[in-house]
Amino acid sequence: MPAEFPPFERARVLVVGDIMLDRYWYGPTARISPEAPVPVVRITAADDRPGGAANVALNLAALGARVGVVGAVGEDEAAAILASQLAAAGVAAHLLSCPDRPTTTKLRVMSRNQQLLRLDFEDPPTAADIAALPARVEALLSTCDILVLSDYAKGSLQDPAALIERATAAGVAVLVDPKGNDFRRYRGAALLTPNLAELETVIGPCSDEATLCARGRALAETLELGGLLVTRGEQGMTLLRPGQAELHLPARAREVYDVTGAGDTVIAVLAGALAAGAELPDAVALANLAAGIVVGKLGTATVSGPELHQALRRERGAETGVLNPEQLLVEIADARTRGERIVFTNGCFDLLHAGHVSYLRQARALGDRLIVAVNDDASVHRLKGAGRPLNPVARRMAVLAGLETVDWVVSFTEDTPEQLLQRLQPDILVKGGDYRQDQVVGWQIVTGYGGEVRTLGLVDDCSTTALVERIRAQSADPES
Numbered sequence: 110m111p112a113e114f115p116p117f118e119r120a121r122v123l124v125v126g127d128i129m130l131d132r133y134w135y136g137p138t139a140r141i142s143p144e145a146p147v148p149v150v151r152i153t154a155a156d157d158r159p160g161g162a163a164n165v166a167l168n169l170a171a172l173g174a175r176v177g178v179v180g181a182v183g184e185d186e187a188a189a190i191l192a193s194q195l196a197a198a199g200v201a202a203h204l205l206s207c208p209d210r211p212t213t214t215k216l217r218v219m220s221r222n223q224q225l226l227r228l229d230f231e232d233p234p235t236a237a238d239i240a241a242l243p244a245r246v247e248a249l250l251s252t253c254d255i256l257v258l259s260d261y262a263k264g265s266l267q268d269p270a271a272l273i274e275r276a277t278a279a280g281v282a283v284l285v286d287p288k289g290n291d292f293r294r295y296r297g298a299a300l301l302t303p304n305l306a307e308l309e310t311v312i313g314p315c316s317d318e319a320t321l322c323a324r325g326r327a328l329a330e331t332l333e334l335g336g337l338l339v340t341r342g343e344q345g346m347t348l349l350r351p352g353q354a355e356l357h358l359p360a361r362a363r364e365v366y367d368v369t370g371a372g373d374t375v376i377a378v379l380a381g382a383l384a385a386g387a388e389l390p391d392a393v394a395l396a397n398l399a400a401g402i403v404v405g406k407l408g409t410a411t412v413s414g415p416e417l418h419q420a421l422r423r424e425r426g427a428e429t430g431v432l433n434p435e436q437l438l439v440e441i442a443d444a445r446t447r448g449e450r451i452v453f454t455n456g457c458f459d460l461l462h463a464g465h466v467s468y469l470r471q472a473r474a475l476g477d478r479l480i481v482a483v484n485d486d487a488s489v490h491r492l493k494g495a496g497r498p499l500n501p502v503a504r505r506m507a508v509l510a511g512l513e514t515v516d517w518v519v520s521f522t523e524d525t526p527e528q529l530l531q532r533l534q535p536d537i538l539v540k541g542g543d544y545r546q547d548q549v550v551g552w553q554i555v556t557g558y559g560g561e562v563r564t565l566g567l568v569d570d571c572s573t574t575a576l577v578e579r580i581r582a583q584s585a586d587p588e589s
Contacts, residue, residue: 114418115395120174120384123249125242126162126259126266126286128180128204129213129231130187133158138220150220157190160215161373162259163200164411165286168377170198171411174384177201177252179245180265181234187212203245205265207238213263233264246272250279254384257376258295262288273297282335282383286376292332299335300389302376308339318347318357325349338393340375346397348390356390358397374403374412395421418443430510431518434532437480440517441533450476453535455526457489458505459498464541466512471565472539473514480517480535481509482526491524530554537561 133156138148159167166178178195182188182204191212195202216228242265250256256276260266273283273295282299290310295301305315312328315321321339326349329337336350341360348356378399382392398420399412432440441451452475458465473479483506489498498505506518521529530538530551538555544564546552552562 114421115382115385115387115392117173117381117385117414118175119386120169120172120255120381121253122169122174122176122255122257122380122384123246123253124162124166124169124176124178124257124259124380125246125272126165126180126257127213127261127263128159128163128178128182128191128265129161129215129261129263130191131158131160131164132156132187132214132216133219134216135219138225148220148225150218150225152218157187157194159191159194161213161261161263162257162265163191163195163202164373165257165259165377165380166195166200166202167198168374168411169381170200171413172378172381172417173414174381177203177249179203179205179242179249181205181207181210181239181242183210183212184208185212187214187230203249205234205239205242205245207234210234210238213261231263235264236267239265239267243268243271243275247275247279250276250281253281255380256281256283257380258283258285258298259373259376260286260288269294270296284376284380284383286372292328295334296332297334298332300338300379301329301332301334301336302338302340302372302379304340304372305342305344308337321347322349322355326351336389338375338379338396340372340400346393346400348393350389356393358394360397360401371400371404374399374410378412378417415443415446431506434519434529437517437519437533441478441535444478449478450537451478451480451533451535452476452537452539453480453482453526453530453533454539454541455482455484455521455529456541457484457493457498458509459489459493459500461505461508466514468541468565469509469512469514473516475537475539475563478516479514480519480533481515482529483509483518483520484524485520485522488522488524525550527551527554534558535560537563539563539565541565 134152135154136150136152138150140149142149162178162180166176169176178200182191184206192202192204210232211230214230217224218226258266258269276283277297284300285295285298287295287301287303292311309315312324315324325337325339329349336348339347341347343360345359375396378396379392382395399417402412402420403410444451452472454472483502485502486498502520506520509515510518531554538551540549546562549562555562
């Protein structure tokens with residue numbers, strides 16, 4: 110996985126290809142038609158979503174990238190819907206209008222989260238209809254870092270080789286989601302992203318990975334490709350590059366719900382990450398992660414930047430648990446983009462008892478995320494004296510991290526958490542016990558930047574020091 114999340118907001122991507130409208134009609138099925146042995150669907154809801162190249166652009170916009178899209182549409186209601194939705198998403202749409210052709214539309218009838226029927230409305234544009242496309246693309250090359258060709262064999266990409274040649278001459282790398290059984294039309298692309306079935310129509314059936322890699326490398330060399338990324342469904346992805354070892358990534362999907370548009374998400378994340386400065390293996394890893402998210406959604410869908418970032422943090426195991434201050438700063442920044450309030454408390458937590466659990470539950474209820482800062486071993490020894498702590502800091506932090514109410518655990522070496530408070534600046538500082546606000550360590554820091562200080566009561570008869578003394582007394586008395 111990449112060490113850093115790409116700054117997608119810096120990415121500039123132009124998508125060219127087959128623009129279509131994905132239309133969904135939803136309703137229950139309760140009977141079979143008396144006219145034929147087919148289910149009767151009573152339509153209760155409808156949804157229109159940009160598809161094809163437009164979905165690639167929408168995915169890029171959802172990541173925060175600056176994106177434009179070029180493709181052919183008709184002069185009809187579907188084209189108007191597409192233009193409106195793309196504009197609302199911040200996509201610069203350069204639509205070539207074909208008066209005598211319908212906008213390519215796929216109508217899916219859905220019931221009980223299953224697709225019962227798909228109806229396609231299409232009449233591919235002619236060469237005359239898209240004669241202006243190459244010049245339009247060439248004029249936009251200066252506005253992008255990456256060019257994506259999204260080919261669905263619907264007529265907008267009749268001469269992809271010419272577009273690849275013009276983009277390469279302008280110093281713009283080209284990523285292609287291909288179609289058909291003649292990949293020679295994509296010669297010179299920086300990266301080709303076929304799925305396994307598409308690739309096997311070109312290189313023949315591959316019974317094992319060795320065959321896939323050998324034939325894939327031969328194809329990439331013949332077509333002078335910068336790389337070949339094969340999406341393989343439940344087997345993940347395989348990246349082949351000249352002179353480098355193949356990279357195999359396992360599938361990340363926990364549950365496959367709908368694969369519609371997954372290829373669009375893959376090439377969008379690839380393009381956005383590369384345009385933002387990521388290395389190709391890191392971009393592929395992110396695209397693989399995004400594919401695992403999008404197949405868990407129904408219909409043509411996108412993956413947002415925060416959603417992908419959160420999935421990346423889960424992958425690293427850094428979303429919750431024991432973190433260092435630098436990791437914690439990243440998590441806090443992400444939490445604040447979601448409007449979450451950060452609660453902070455601290456202590457030794459040498460022996461976790463009922464009082465601690467009750468107190469931490471109350472603290473967590475004050476906000477959305479709870480940080481527990483723990484004195485390290487040297488600090489506890491200075492504060493509590495000889496024989497303390499009973500448990501080393503790693504074990505104390507592991508126990509705290511296992512509590513459902515605790516989001517993040519961090520240690521500090523000083524006797525007080527004041528340096529951490531200055532760095533992390535939580536919204537609420539919480540302390541347990543009968544204190545006035547001005548008696549809580551760090552209160553001036555927190556109130557100084559506009560935060561709150563709260564005190565919470567502790568459970569009676571729950572004290573780590575008292576428990577330790579009781580254990581020692583019992584150990585010293587052989588008859589106890």
